[in-house]
Amino acid sequence: MTDKFISIEAIAKRYPGASGGEIAVFEDLWLSMARGEFGCVIGHSGCGKTTVLNILAGLDEPSEGTVIVDGQAIEGTSLDRAVIFQSHALLPWRSVLGNVAYAVTSKWRGWDRARVKAHAQTFIDLVGLTGSEHKRPSELSGGMKQRVGIARALSITPKIMLMDEPFSALDALTRGTLQDEVRRICLETGQTAFMITHDVDEAIYLADRIFLMTNGPGAVLAEIVENPLPKDRGRTDLHRHPYYYAVRNHIVDFLVSRSKTFAADMPGHDPRNVRVVKIGVSEPTIVAAPRAVETHPAQTIAR
Amino acid sequence: MTSSLRLRAAIVSIALFLAFIGIWHIATRGTGAVATMTPEYARLMGLTATHGKSAMPGPLDVGAKLWEHVKRPFYDNGPNDKGLGIQLGYSIARVGLGYFLAVIVAIPLGFLIGMSPLINKALDPFIQILKPISPLAWMPLALYTIKDSGLSAIFVIFICSVWPMLLNTAFGVAAVRKEWINVARTLEVGTVRRAFTVILPAAAPTILTGMRISIGIAWLVIVAAEMLVGGTGIGYFVWNEWNNLSITNVIIAILLIGVVGMLLDQILARFTRMVTFPE
Secondary structure, X not given: OOOXXXXXXXXXXXXXXXXXXXXXEEEEEEEEEOOXXXXXXXXXXXXXXXXXXXHHHOOOOOOEEEEXXXXXXXXXXXXXXEEEOOOOOOXXXXXXXXXXXXXXXXXXXXXXXXXXXXXXHHHHHHOOOOOOOOOOHHHOOHHHHHHHHXXXXXXXXXXXXXXXXXXXXXXXXXXXXXXXXXXXHHHXXXXXXXXXXXXXXXXXXXXXXXXXXXXXXXXXXXXXXXXXXXXXXXXXXXXXOOOHHHHHHHHHHHHHXXXXXXXXXXXXXXXXXXXXXXXXXXXXXXXXXXXXXXXXXXXXXXX | OHHHHHHHHHHHHHHHHHHHHHHHHHHOOOOOOOOOOOHXXXXXXXXXXXXXXXXXXXXXXXXXXXXXXXXXXXXXXXXOOEOHHHHHHHHHHHHHHHHHHHHHHHHHHHHHHHHOHHHHHHHHHHHHHHOOOOHHHHHHHHHHHHOOHHHHHHHHHHHHHHHHHHHHHHHHHHOOOHHHHHHHHHOOOOHHHHHHHHHHHHHHHHHHHHHHHHHHHHHHHHHHHHHHHOOOOHHHHHHHHHHOXXXXXXXXXXXXXXXXXXXXXXXXXHHHHHXXXXX
């Protein structure tokens, strides 16, 4: 990993504890990502993943350490780093077009109305909301709201997209379509993206690399899992890939047991040199080859 | 279903109104005891004593008098005899001016308090002490410093309407959802633009609610203030007609105070609806 487009260097976040002293959510965290890469962070609640994202966004400041993006240390928020919020965070008094246009005018102050509108429209079309431009957020379904959030983030053509569990509030079907959209857009535009998720399958489908964090307080980045699945993977046949279960089991095992015991098991853990797991190369694969799933007659009837 | 509910409610309202008018009419028909007296003395005593008629006017008397006022709302026969339209006009102008000044002061100050925890904490003790003071208690101080009764009344309106607006604005601004602020922050929106494009629209419903409470209080206080200040206005009219022992006019004034108060409230309610957004 020579090209460090994003480089998180030795950041720590501490909060004053209830009985004096300080509680560290995480200490000495190092993480880097290449341009055009899609990174997903997985960890339990309270491990500080949202804090990492907020620090990347500039909404929060680390107690120690720096974040370097594109060769420059970040200071506060920036139009180069767009955030897609978990709660979509649309301004309810503005229409769909108004919400996207608000972002566009924030980036290009000098643009006239027609230009802003045309630019915003492009991104509304991109997320498939053509025809709903003049609706208010309250008239939209949860999935459509999050589409507006994505359009708003993309409309400012950011260097990095930061997503804080963007689909966790959506139903499974909508989540699937939006994952497809995000993946398509990121592949087409070569967008660098950093996402937080709880959903293992979401991470396997979207991410090039998956960052596993141990439980907080005192959370560490334990492992980086390189996604062994090919770039042209599809959401529907993901589970047929020979390495799918291997990578999924590895992550689930980590979340279920090793995320708690990691600190005790690995006393010599070097936060600057986190182990990179390459499924199929450094890890034995559990499922060797895809095979037809046999459906029991009883199950067929039950369905 | 709603329309039929509305219809039924209207029928009940009309029935209640008619019942009220009927009871009022019967109660004031006048069959009291009549004292026997010499004609000269009777002429001095008036109808109350000679015919047993109640001094409380009936609904028909009030209706007739009201019609007279409605026909000629803006006549001016000198300081003690002006049309009700003029009197109400004076009161509304005073309320309007005092209220407008309160808006100018309360909303920017409320913004400041809402946005800055320091200012909030620093001003809190003053607001806590000043808020519960009856606006009329300020009257002597206002009269002494301003030396003008009309302006003093306006000051009293100002001081009574400033608090609900100030507190609601501060609360509304402080309670703007963090995520909306974060949206503005990630878009690098400056403080001023953020205040106008995010905080103001987000806090507008709360601010307008404060303004609606304020206009109600201002209209309550103006009557009392004008009774003290005298000269013009609906409050002065009420007190003047009491001195004239014209209960009819007092009742008419009470009715009109209610109607104007309702109209003011409805105007603000309409503004509130305009800025309210569904989530």
